[in-house]
Amino acid sequence: AAFTACRTLGPSWLSGCQRISTLNLQSLATSLTSIDTSFLESCRSFTTLVTAPLRRVPSLPDRFGYECSSLTIVELRDFGNCTMIGSEFLRSCTSLKQLTLHGFPRCTTIGDWFCY
Numbered sequence: 001a002a003f004t005a006c007r008t009l010g011p012s013w014l015s016g017c018q019r020i021s022t023l024n025l026q027s028l029a030t031s032l033t034s035i036d037t038s039f040l041e042s043c044r045s046f047t048t049l050v051t052a053p054l055r056r057v058p059s060l061p062d063r064f065g066y067e068c069s070s071l072t073i074v075e076l077r078d079f080g081n082c083t084m085i086g087s088e089f090l091r092s093c094t095s096l097k098q099l100t101l102h103g104f105p106r107c108t109t110i111g112d113w114f115c116y
Helices: none
Strands: 022-024 048-050 073-077 098-102
Touching: 022 048
Parallel strands: 048 073, 073 098
Antiparallel strands: none
16 A cells, blocks of 8 residues: 555645645555645645545644635544644635534634635
8 A cells, every 4th residue: 555654744735736636545544643734725626535534633734725616525534633623724615515524522623714
């Protein structure tokens, strides 16, 4: 399996990718412990984000999915260690029709401009 040892997705990872429409993070499910700021920011062709359980990720960063104007479906499940959803989460995602956040038992903070 590819990327099974990957621990961190760095700042602005995939930011501005104009041709990606779907992303599968299945191979990162057991190893990923950090997603940095601006993950998927301004990916305007991106339509669907469905994650595998990312139980070790402690927070969803600021500007996660910011200005993904074609994004219609987001399913984030089983973020068991996530304590915070950062500011501007999915902000300016004007086509969003379905948002599922399930399995965030430790999340105590949701930042400003959530899905605004």
